[in-house]
Amino acid sequence: MKYPDFNQTIPIDEVGVEERVSRLNKRSIKKDSKIQALKMALSMIDHTTLEGSDSPGKVIQLCKKARQPHPAIPDLPTVAAVCVYPRMVSVAKKELKGSGIHVASVATAFPSGQAPLSQRLEDTKFAVEEGADEIDMVISRGAFLNGEFQLVFDEIAAVKEACGDAHLKVILETGELHTFENVRKASDIAMHAGADFIKTSTGKVSPAATQPVTLVMLEAIRDFYYDTGKMIGMKPAGGIRTAKQAIQYLVIVKETLGAAWLNKDYFRFGASSLTNDLLMQIVKQQTGHYQSLDYFSND
Amino acid sequence: MSNTETKEAAYKPTSPNSKLDFASVWEYAPAPQDSKFAEVKExxxxxxxxxxxxxxxxxxxxxxxxxxxxxxxxxxxxxxxxxxxxxxxxxxxxxxxxxxxxxxxxxxxxxxxxxxxxxxxxxxxxxxxxxxxxxxxxxxxxxxxxxxxxxxxxxxxxxxxxxxxxxxxxxxxxxxxxxxxxxxxxxxxxxxxxxxxxxxxxxxxxxxxxxxxxxxxxxxxxxxxxxxxxxxxxxxxxxxxxxxxxxxxxxxxxxxxxxxxxxxxxxxxxxxxxxxxxxxxGGKGAMLIFEDAPIDQAVEGIINAIYFNQGHVCCAGSRLLVQEGVADKVIQKLKDRLETLIVGDPLDKNTDIGAINSKEQFETVNKYLELGVEEGAEVYQSKCNIPDNGYFIRPTLFTNVSQSNRVVQEEIFGPVLTVQTFRTADEGIEKANNTPYGLANGVWTDKGSKIFKVGSKMRSGVIWANTYNKFDPTSPFGGxxxxxxxxxxxxxxxxxxxxx
Amino acid sequence: MAEERIDVKKTYKMYIGGDFPRSESGRTYKVFTSDDEFLANACQGSRKDFRDAVKIARGAFSGWSSRSAYNRGQILYRIAEMLEDRRDQFMRELGPIGFKTAEAEADINAAIDRCIYYAGWTDKYQQVFGSVNPVASSHFNFSMLEPTGVVAAFAPEKSPLLGLVSLIAPIIAGGNVCVILASEKYPLPAITFAEVLNDSDVPAGVVNILTGFREELAEHFSTHMDVNAMCYTDDLPKEMKKMIDENASLNVKRIVKRPVKDWYDEAVQSPYFVTDFQETKTTWHPVGF
Missing domain, CATH: 3.40.605.10 (Aldehyde Dehydrogenase; Chain A, domain 1)
Known part of the structure; x- marks a missing residue:
């Protein structure tokens, strides 16, 4: 048999997960290791705008910020990707040409996923044709909670096929899955169905990314790696606004999966306001002065 | 449907022996706790x-x-x-x-x-x-x-x-x-x-x-x-x-x-x-990890059970008893987890395992490390750096041991865990109780009724179920x-x- | 004139594992009335008899301690019923050893009532002395009592029935098993009480009663490594107490000293006599989804 029986539940103890996270949060990241972490976090950002009001103008500004986060510091990395709706992919693609920054697009009737599969696949193909390097899909949470694991699996596999060469990030929308066991199961389904990344949230549902949920997903990735040798990426998204949080996430990754995951190929932050907080902290580390947002562009 | 129908084989991982690499691209800088304000007289x-x-x-x-x-x-x-x-x-x-x-x-x-x-x-x-x-x-x-x-x-x-x-x-x-x-x-x-x-x-x-x-x-x-x-x-x-x-x-x-x-x-x-x-x-606490346990939390519980306070804990979970079906996985995870433990300066905020309390205890633990090897145990120690001075010991696992080994029977009072396996609950309980001590034991399983049964059969003053080494003033403690x-x-x- | 009938005298043996064996040593000693007239031969239990009794008691521990509290209560109540039933027999045994009729009656009544007293505690001490502990972390934490295990005890010398019953009842009410050395001078009521136990649904091996000499057995009672607790109810000679206490340290035996002057005193019955032979077990479990 190629896949585990998804009807079997892998037990997860909530209190144990929270204790582990709180212990990891005790890591004190100072000096050089802090600067390194801040820059690493910056390089892992999927700089995101996913609003109904997004326009080419807004997306262009976002892309410019992505290319040049803060001109005052010369040796900054760029963010990993810009994440937009499918209709904005071509705008972003053009704006980011030559930068090495990927264009990621949410697809599959984001954020609810409540559209016929055919339309969701069309949505995906459209984004890919427009030039998206990465597709962020949502799973059918309703079907999942209804126990239709095979359906969820098949849909992910179908989207993966529609992606072609584009990387697939599978959004579990953990805020709607309610238990760690469900998060774990959805992670396993997604990875076995072909996800390149698993991602916590759309950012449209509360709670979005949390550290305990991220830890559970990283542990799923670890087991998948132990079992198959394949490395799957992780993307917490939504609610990560501060450099301090970002560093805590990096600690969790480092101590759960190790060095190989500490780069943008295997770890991303889905965020928008995080970028400037990272920049402020980097400047603070360099100058020793606490910073004001007035000195950082707000694109 | 008849039971004789050939069942499809269960999912078996391909087990490529994936190794995680914790030798890091990102090291934590020293994070010393300020100690000047704490006055010590001569x-x-x-x-x-x-x-x-x-x-x-x-x-x-x-x-x-x-x-x-x-x-x-x-x-x-x-x-x-x-x-x-x-x-x-x-x-x-x-x-x-x-x-x-x-x-x-x-x-x-x-x-x-x-x-x-x-x-x-x-x-x-x-x-x-x-x-x-x-x-x-x-x-x-x-x-x-x-x-x-x-x-x-x-x-x-x-x-x-x-x-x-x-x-x-x-x-x-x-x-x-x-x-x-x-x-x-x-x-x-x-x-x-x-x-x-x-x-x-x-x-x-x-x-x-x-x-x-x-x-x-x-x-x-x-x-x-x-x-x-x-x-x-x-x-x-x-x-x-x-x-x-x-x-x-x-x-x-x-x-x-x-x-x-x-x-x-x-x-x-x-x-x-x-x-x-x-x-x-003293004590020689056992932790029973059943196949239906929340494994990742159990591994963390084991870490907390034996490497807390350098293993200088009378109720330390110093004997790991793991059900055969998950033994390999638990040991693999444990070994990887060991690599992330930081041993060193007790006053560094990132230190997980500090110094062995005294020269005498340092020598005692080292003696047991030698003894384990003499008794035929396989030793695994993390590869972490330890300071040149001071009494430091890397977190240690002994596998391939049995009840008859002294490292299994005696309280080592250091960061040393022995690992044994069991097949049935009865066997696990029997091994757990097969000691003159009776301070604390642990049990890990997702099944409530099993917790109560195993918990009631283990002869010790504390039972930590799906957790370990927890203390609270309201909670009685003793052996x-x-x-x-x-x-x-x-x-x-x-x-x-x-x-x- | 009718021929005088020769009555049939009872052979008093020990009580081990639900059987009534003689001492493996083959030794007996003479038991006398309070007027120094020969009454019977009692077994002079040996080190090996004690060893056998402990082994059997240990074997009975798991079953007895896992009986429901309700069931243990019923069995203790049953002991009371059988005691009541054998009242005459105890009257006959207490008389010759110095109990006046009224005293013997009072002794038997008190012994019966004491069984009932502890029968009632079996399913209550846990509620009174157990606890749910409000720890600060996300854990459910509770403490309950569990029997200590195998208890060895010297029964009181001067209260061969009531004292013995008062000693045994709280020990077994709490799920322990025991090996008791009967009153050295007046061992016969203890053996008759063993017959009561044997008729009362008390599982074999839960109570084992030896007869013999304290001086000879004290060392073995206190040094046995599979005995979890040792109890003495009389003020023993200083040296014997000290030896027992010292030997107890070999395996950290719990020593319960209960020098009781007056076994009729209501203060002699107490749930604390049950908890003296209990261990507190505290269990933690996370609370979460």
């Missing part, structure tokens, strides 16, 4: 009758920081005359002021101690780590907060004792002689002093000779709290001093925490007397069999200080 005297007094023979012994092997201060050696003085002071206080104070007011002194400890928590944490080698993360987040919590908890009991002993009129013994170990110096002091005072006793306490610093700092705090003279007396010294306390005629009750060997000596020397005693002794007599903590802990 020399400490005995605390008797509310005053710091010189030892009668004028002898002092040095105390070293086990992480640096540097001398940090020296403590007075209390001899028979000093102990006698301390017991007299305690008796005087018991018969005098302390008995005249109402229970309510007595409680308020304990509350005051709790509050004052909270105010100076960081200072005590730093000193505890410097003197004993435990990581600041633990002294800051576990030891000292619990110390304050124990005083706070027992403070409230002082004027409510009749509710703890239905049908009895609770009365204190009088003078309690208390001897505490070096693994949780101030916490063990709190476990002893808080219930003793709440019930109206007075105490003569001896901290361990390698870790007396926080006890004497505590004595300073007691002075600040304005406790009547002689209610708390602290005498320092080694085993001989302890023996003077145990054998002093005017001590009514002895409370000891330490090794089973010394516990037996104390029990023996109290033979034929009417002195009461409670003993908190079955050779792990001790009596309980400390919670309502049950009061009984140790009440005449029966």
């Amino acid at each position: 020399q400490y005297d005995l605390f008797i009758g509310g005053k710091f007094v010189k030892p009668s023979k004028g002898r002092y012994f040095k105390s070293t920081n086990p992480a640096t092997e540097e001398v940090i201060t020296e403590f007075a050696e209390a001899t028979q005359k000093d102990v006698d003085k301390a017991v007299k002071a305690a008796r005087k206080a018991f018969e005098g002021e302390w008995s005249r104070i109402s229970a309510k007011e007595r409680g308020k002194y304990l509350y005051r101690i709790a509050r004052m400890l909270q105010e100076r928590a960081r200072e005590f944490a730093v000193l505890e780590s410097m003197d004993g080698g435990k990581p600041i993360r633990e002294s800051r987040d576990v030891d000292i907060p619990l110390v304050a919590a124990y005083f706070f908890y027992y403070a409230g009991w002082a004027d409510k004792l009749e509710y703890a002993f239905p049908g009895k009129k609770p009365e204190p013994y009088g003078v309690c002689g208390q001897i505490i170990p070096w693994n949780f110096p101030l916490l063990m002091l709190a476990w002893k002093i808080a219930p003793a005072l709440a019930t109206g006793n007075t105490v003569v306490l001896k901290p361990a000779e390698t870790t007396s610093l926080t006890a004497l700092k505590f004595a300073e705090l007691v002075k600040d709290c304005g406790l009547p003279d002689g209610v708390i007396n602290i005498v320092t010294g080694a085993g001989q001093t302890g023996s003077e306390i145990v054998n002093h005629k005017d001590v009514d009750k002895v409370a000891f925490t330490g090794s089973t060997n010394v516990g037996k000596i104390i029990q023996k020397s109290l033979a034929g007397t009417d002195k009461k005693y409670t003993l908190e002794l 079955y069999k050779e792990s001790g007599v009596g309980r400390e903590g919670g309502m049950h802990g009061l009984a140790a200080y009440i005449k029966n």
